[in-house]
Amino acid sequence: MKNTEQVSYIRGLAEGLELDENKKEVKVLNAMISLLDNMALSISEMESKVNDLGDQLDAVDEDLGSLEDDFYDSEEDEEDDTSTDEDSDGCYYEVTCPSCHETVCLSKDLLQNGQMECPNCGETLEFDLDEHDDSDHDPQNSDD
Ligand SMILES: [Zn+2]
Structure with a gap:
């Protein structure tokens, strides 16, 4: 009430x-x-x-x-x-690991190195951004 x-x-x-x-x-x-x-x-x-x-x-x-x-x-x-452009911690490029299919975030610095270890499974990931290069038909010869 x-x-x-x-x-x-x-x-x-x-x-x-x-x-x-x-x-x-x-x-x-x-x-x-x-x-x-x-x-x-x-x-x-x-x-x-x-x-x-x-x-x-x-x-x-x-x-x-x-x-x-x-x-x-x-x-x-x-x-x-x-x-x-400036912050190397940012996600500049993404690749998918062929071994565990984890999406890996690459910084610009890592991308310039050309390879890194997958943080998930340890597989060595290689990436080549020089797509002008016809390396598919003519694999690069490495002199060891
Ligand atoms: Zn992996």
Whole structure:
């Protein structure tokens, strides 16, 4: 039962007593009921205002969240664009290990070495980016 409903209930009980409103005790009782009535109304008004404030705060929080997402996303995009050339930790090229089929992420430095060990199975991976070279038909002769 809400506070306002409870006050109405108490008022109804008091009226049911058919008290003499001219008696001093009854005046005190009626004054108290009237005060309860006002307080209950004030409280319910405050509750609805607090709820409104909460809704507004949620809306502000959501807006701020999406602003933060946009802000940090664009920051990261810019960093990605510039880091590809300079940051050797970045994933510059991907190869699939023929032995375990693990996708291995190569940095530019590793790519220039021409080979590396698969971090998953240890298989030596070789990669040749000189695709202009017709090495398919004419394998390179190595003089050992
Ligand atoms: Zn492997």
